[in-house]
Amino acid sequence: MSTGKWTDYINPAVRNIPPSGIRRFFDLAAEMEGVISLGVGEPDFVTPWHIRESCIYSLHRGRTSYTSNHGLLELREEIAGYLAGQGVRYDPRKEILVTVGVSEALDLALRTVVSPGDEVIIPTPCYVSYIPCTSLAGGVPVTVATSMEDRFRLTADKLEAVITPRSKALLLCFPNNPTGAVMDRESLLQIAEVVQKHDLLVISDEIYDRLTYTGQHTCFASLPGMRERTILLNGFSKAYAMTGWRLGYAAAHEDFIAAMTKIHQYTMLCAPITAQVAALEALQNGKSAMEKMVAHYNRRRRLVLQGFKEIGLPCFEPGGAFYAFPYIGHTGLTASEFAENLLLEEKVAVIPGDVFGPGGEHCIRCSYASSVEDLTEAINRMGRFIKRKGLSKSRVVYI
Amino acid sequence: MLEILELLQNNSRLTAKQIATMTGREEKEVRQIIERLEADKTIIKYFTLINWEKAGVEKVSALIEVKISPQRDVGFDAVAERIYRFPEVKTVHLMSGAYDLAVFVEGVTMKEVALFVATKLATIENVLSTATHFVLKTYKQDGFIFEDRETDKRLVITP
Numbered sequence: 001m002s003t004g005k006w007t008d009y010i011n012p013a014v015r016n017i018p019p020s021g022i023r024r025f026f027d028l029a030a031e032m033e034g035v036i037s038l039g040v041g042e043p044d045f046v047t048p049w050h051i052r053e054s055c056i057y058s059l060h061r062g063r064t065s066y067t068s069n070h071g072l073l074e075l076r077e078e079i080a081g082y083l084a085g086q087g088v089r090y091d092p093r094k095e096i097l098v099t100v101g102v103s104e105a106l107d108l109a110l111r112t113v114v115s116p117g118d119e120v121i122i123p124t125p126c127y128v129s130y131i132p133c134t135s136l137a138g139g140v141p142v143t144v145a146t147s148m149e150d151r152f153r154l155t156a157d158k159l160e161a162v163i164t165p166r167s168k169a170l171l172l173c174f175p176n177n178p179t180g181a182v183m184d185r186e187s188l189l190q191i192a193e194v195v196q197k198h199d200l201l202v203i204s205d206e207i208y209d210r211l212t213y214t215g216q217h218t219c220f221a222s223l224p225g226m227r228e229r230t231i232l233l234n235g236f237s238k239a240y241a242m243t244g245w246r247l248g249y250a251a252a253h254e255d256f257i258a259a260m261t262k263i264h265q266y267t268m269l270c271a272p273i274t275a276q277v278a279a280l281e282a283l284q285n286g287k288s289a290m291e292k293m294v295a296h297y298n299r300r301r302r303l304v305l306q307g308f309k310e311i312g313l314p315c316f317e318p319g320g321a322f323y324a325f326p327y328i329g330h331t332g333l334t335a336s337e338f339a340e341n342l343l344l345e346e347k348v349a350v351i352p353g354d355v356f357g358p359g360g361e362h363c364i365r366c367s368y369a370s371s372v373e374d375l376t377e378a379i380n381r382m383g384r385f386i387k388r389k390g391l392s393k394s395r396v397v398y399i
Numbered sequence: 400m401l402e403i404l405e406l407l408q409n410n411s412r413l414t415a416k417q418i419a420t421m422t423g424r425e426e427k428e429v430r431q432i433i434e435r436l437e438a439d440k441t442i443i444k445y446f447t448l449i450n451w452e453k454a455g456v457e458k459v460s461a462l463i464e465v466k467i468s469p470q471r472d473v474g475f476d477a478v479a480e481r482i483y484r485f486p487e488v489k490t491v492h493l494m495s496g497a498y499d500l501a502v503f504v505e506g507v508t509m510k511e512v513a514l515f516v517a518t519k520l521a522t523i524e525n526v527l528s529t530a531t532h533f534v535l536k537t538y539k540q541d542g543f544i545f546e547d548r549e550t551d552k553r554l555v556i557t558p
Contacts, residue, residue: 299422
């Protein structure tokens with residue numbers, strides 16, 4: 001518990017970061033029994049057994065040392081192979097850096113390209129770390145609220161409107177956490193045009209790339225002219241159900257990777273070897289297990305969408321990740337009130353959309369990475385809740 | 400169709416409506432597909448996987464390796480049929496390798512199973528030999544782990 005005694009000793013850059021909006025909610029939910037949680041941002045699957053087993057074997061063989069700062073070359077070669085399949089080629093020796101989750105890769109990218117006062121454009125709602133990490137790197141986060149009318153995609157107009165002479169980089173995340181929005185190639189090309197015109201860099205967090213259900217994912221770096229100015233971030237947490245292993249990577253022009261490696265080598269040295277072994281096994285032999293999990297998510301995605309429709313929660317169709325972001329504005333409650341009352345009255349945990357930044361105030365994030373039984377029960381309870389609040393379906397406008 | 404079968408194999412209590420929603424089809428279409436699969440015996444039966452030990456029911460099961468001499472024209476099938484018709488016999492596979500039929504027999508006591516083998520199975524014409532292996536514990540059956548200790552260990556809320 002903070003007493004305030006040492007507050008003045010804390011770096012203002014850290015002190016000024018507001019506490020996470022999720023934290024308070026977590027404390028509330030964690031104390032309750034019988035909660036069905038749709039508030040979890042990770043797969044409900046455990047890492048496939050063949051991946052775990054390969055790590056056990058590697059430990060038996062005594063693979064417990066450091067690796068190269070960049071990560072195991074064999075792993076980087078596999079990553080390069082995967083990205084080549086996405087339409088963009090990287091030299092595994094110079095252009096790929098294995099990191100401790102995408103979180104580290106994002107921090108490295110921001111610290112590498114942001115000079116004090118540089119503006120980083122962040123479409124919101126976004127993952128909770130983007131804004132504070134930008135501030136910690138000395139940058140100025142400039143948010144652009146996306147909207148349900150635009151299916152939570154970033155539009156070229158909205159991007160253009162916030163560009164200033166201090167704009168340095170654009171931080172993209174599609175498929176998106178928390179909205180589940182995806183951007184098709186055409187929409188991304190329009191963004192690329194603005195990026196080119198204003199000489200911006202792009203940090204593209206594509207951790208959910210394989211969890212795309214409508215159409216094909218387009219890797220931003222694969223667009224014409226974008227490879228050179230994009231720092232591509234990806235990892236293993238979501239597609240392979242490997243969140244706790246903490247393994248991600250960055251792929252970019254060698255100038256960026258060399259600079260990022262400087263920070264990485266002094267702060268992290270290297271990603272844990274066992275996690276790297278796991279990632280190697282995932283890329284080499286994990287395709288079928290991964291595809292099965294993706295098929296499961298897709299079925300549950302349809303299930304929750306249909307469920308929300310039946311209970312009167314308008315929700316645009318999310319094309320990726322494992323989140324639905326229904327609109328609750330018509331209930332007259334704020335997102336926080338809705339989430340808190342739902343938790344207290346019906347023991348269903350969802351996350352209020354406002355914690356993900358502007359644009360999420362009237363929505364809640366519901367993860368569908370849960371069993372069909374839990375999802376069905378959660379939707380029943382939410383239906384009961386909405387009915388009790390006196391909201392008939394007829395008052396709802398679908399988008 | 401395969402997707403529907405896989406979903407039902409995993410959970411036969413899913414309703415046609417749920418399956419329709421999950422696979423992006425119309426409920427009526429799913430209902431028709433299931434009816435057709437039931438009619439042509441692609442779907443043979445819906446049953447429940449039970450951990451009888453947990454229910455306090457003592458059961459003895461054994462795997463019996465059976466060597467037989469195949470008969471002209473009907474091969475192994477006629478002998479297999481004489482074996483699988485016994486209600487005590489739960490599963491029969493024709494195998495490659497050192498023996499011919501893998502027969503799973505269930506009974507209440509070890510003696511009962513042993514007697515069944517000695518008096519019914521071994522005495523069938525064309526059965527050359529049997530070897531009985533009693534099951535001591537079932538860890539996993541039909542793809543399901545009986546006592547799965549891998550419960551959901553995720554935190555209630557994560558970003």
